[in-house]
Amino acid sequence: MNAPATAPPRPVGLWRRLLSDRAAAAALGLLALLALASALSPFLVSQNPYDPAQLDVLDAEIPPLWSEGGVSRFPLGTDAQGRDMLSAMLFGTGISLTIGLLAVAIQAVLGVSIGLAAGYVGGRLDGLLMRIADIQLSLSTLMVAIIALAIFQTLFGAENFGRLAVPLLVVVIGVAEWPQFARTVRGSVLAERAKDYVLAAEAMGLAPLHIVWRHILPNVASSIIVVATLQVASAVMAEAALSFLGLGMPVSQPSLGALIRAGFDLIFSGVWWITMLPSLVLIALILSINLIGDFLRDALNPRLDRAR
């Protein structure tokens, strides 16, 4: 079988290019550090920030070590419930990343299947699916998520909602953003399906599903990787925004967004660290993922919306 005319860059070359791009390499290092620290957080921290029994209200609102009144037991201070900020932030980063990755996994499965179907089958199915995608996109993820979660919260009551927050956030963010994948994949499929190797496979009488799965999908993989990376950043941001509005993770199990929300009430009384420290981590997280996504987009060069 013919290899496609434009072979995607080999992974080894990509890796070397990433390390030679200073911004992307720094972003990757930062992201790896954050991910590793949050993955290992159960072994790193002095207390479990989600276990109320380990919290002491007498320890509440202790400033970080370098400020006046800081104590060495809580190097980054404590929040209003006496939670060690370092522990809470590491756990929160883990939650944010987990929700982001799982939500993007749902988006990818939905969006890639729909995009492949729309692009390969074409015709009326394509028209219908893309119309649905357009409507969903124009409604905006965040708006859909806010309204959906608001309804769930009223439905379940705040307490039950808190217990279900992780799966709900994953599903809502996951379902709301599938058009991003579907549109990109469809565009790539349309470009691929006119190429010789697809025509050859069709001439050999291979089943459509086989052609799509084994021949087209590997050749649109690079655009899927780019979209997936950028989508993780936007999913993390969406989770933080929803938690900040009180429609996400509960205060007893704070993600970065929920910590920022909890600290925001105290910001006027000079308690800056509960808000500012998680904010910095959140920005570092999103910025590093975005920078890697930008690098991958330039390196793999698939056709994408220019606005992103």
Next chain:
Amino acid sequence: MVVISLIGFAVKASLGDPARELTGEAASAVEREALRARLGLDDPLSLQYARFLAAAAHGDLGASYVFKRPALEVILSKFPATFELVLSAALIVALFSLPAGLYCALRPRGLLARAIMGLSVLGISVPIFLTGIFAITLFSVELGLLPSFGRGQTVTLGPWETSFLTADGLAHLLLPAVTLSSIMLPLFIRLVRGEMLDVLDQDFIRTAWAKGLPPWRVWISHGLRNAAIPLVTLGGLQFGTLLAYTILTETVFQWPGMGFLFLDAVNRADVPLIIAYMMVVGVIFVTVNTIVDVLYVLIDPRVSLGVRAR
């Protein structure tokens, strides 16, 4: 609109027990039952449904449980605040993104252009509520220059309360409006730049230069006009997101607009208010999309709305 109204009914039918929310834990079962009867919550679902449909057709979405006034009226009384916030943010975006994007397209390798593009990556990566929090911390808490919450002094013009006419109102408006625009600005700068780079590369631009037109005419009349269609499309597409960001901005700055009210309604399980908000947003949405379609025709004479003038 139909879909939204259907969701609205479904939500109303399935949502929790507002009687309990209202009376609180202390109220006796008898009191609760009396309230339920008064609100008509004991009637069969189909009857409640029919009543809701009929009332909605008259613009009556039920009385807010908390405010004891028609929900639609409560929502619409907050509309001016949100509208002025969105309008100010849109003005800021338009005023800054066009020159900045143009400049970046004309001098893509210039130091300033690269600085703007670098900042725009940062701008996209900072969630809007953090921009708001940082702005409050710097300008209100540290420097004490600008107020951090509310609308300040407003002037009432008939049914419309405006903060455009007093210095205090404008001072209150500044931080929220800049915050709201900060998230859209990078997106539009990047788009203006990208579209202009594409357009300036085309043959008719070369023709325009060859005709000896002054640079600003080539850039504005020929270039920008042809780059405008994707801009308007993006504007229309981003509108839903803008509404969502408005909720976030209003929350950070306690801006007494519709989004702030909506979240309050969610916390108090004020179902009619939640539904009314969804309906109003739906109407705004349809209106904006219609305006976008009309703008297409104004910008590009080749597009017609299906009606031929001649």
